[in-house]
Amino acid sequence: MSPLTRALFAAACLLSAGQVTAAHAQTQAPAPAQPATPKPPSRAQQLMGDIAPKLAELTDTVLFGDIWERPGLSRRDRSLVTVSALIAMNRPDQLRSHLALARQNGVKEEELVEAITQLAFYTGWPNAVSAVAVARDVLRPK
Template sequence: MKPLAIPLLFLTVSAGFSAFAAQQTNTGENKKMDSVVIPVTSESDRPVRIADPAHFTGKAIVAPLFPAEAPSEATAAYVTFEPGARTDWHSHPVGQHLAVTRGSGYIQFWGGERKKIGQGDVVWIPPGIKHWHGATPDNSFTHLAVQEHLAGKTADWMEKVTDEQYGMPKQLPASPAQPSRAQQLMGETAPKLAELTDQVLYNDIWERPELSKRERSLITVSALIALNRPDQLRSHMSLALKNGVTQSELSEAITHLAFYTGWPSAVTAVGIAKDVFKADQKQ
């Protein structure tokens, strides 16, 4: 064998061995990666709950996202406030980030002015700052809350936010109760139907925490479009806007339903939506 052939042979063997070793290493790493279980939780695994009335005024729904996983101390949840609902005064030992995802609301630091916040806004609440936050009187409000535990807790709760602090006008002497919409429409002819509408439909079904009022509004509007019920659709579109459904979402729902319920129903809904949107802009 020629002298030059020996180094070439050695290099060829070395390269082949290195490639084999690398392949074995990669195979081992792949096996390790294949054995790692990726923790994923579905929405159904994270049941929503009504916020503790001891710390809230009005109704709020909490939809947890994740608990603290050591070594991290961070937790997160979506919180949806119905119109007029708000937290009590409180603080966070490690601070809190709020990201508004829908609707409009208020936040106020102790000693400061109340500030209105809306979809897309992100708020940083420094550690130990006394504050409250919640929905405006006329709109629902959803935010993502991210905070950390310290000594096993994420918040220190304090006193209630008064109506004056929230910005509610002083209560006038109580006037006689006005008949509900259902009583006005059906009370004389079908009083029991009016009673069931008020007590079961609106005071029970619409208040159940399994679906938010925003979600129930979308479902109801979709059903009324499909059934081509213009009179009921008008009032429920207005209610949907108050419950946090956006105009663009209602428009998209109409477009989507045109393919499933027919163009005539969708065209009727477009005319109603146009009137409802115009009235909403004037408010």
């Protein structure tokens, strides 16, 4: 039986069983489409969308929409790697948001502090001290 024959047979069965009537099929208009609720601006859009809209778009679509969603590492592990890289590069402004994201992604406070301690010996004491100051603000807000 061809696919078209099967489809016609199924339609005939529905009509004959009274589940769908010809009048019903003719009078049922499709539901009007609901207007899409605008999404709130992303963090990237808030931080840089006014001056660097393309960078904000790439941050949303490529960095967080693609790279962070790759299957090779969990979001938790990606957070720990990213926090470590930001500490190594001494980037406290970006570290602030990524420490908060790491907590959302399941990295424990103790693990973050241990990573800072470990990195002190590999990336330099000043980087670790700067990271501790940021971690204090993020992990233990007043």
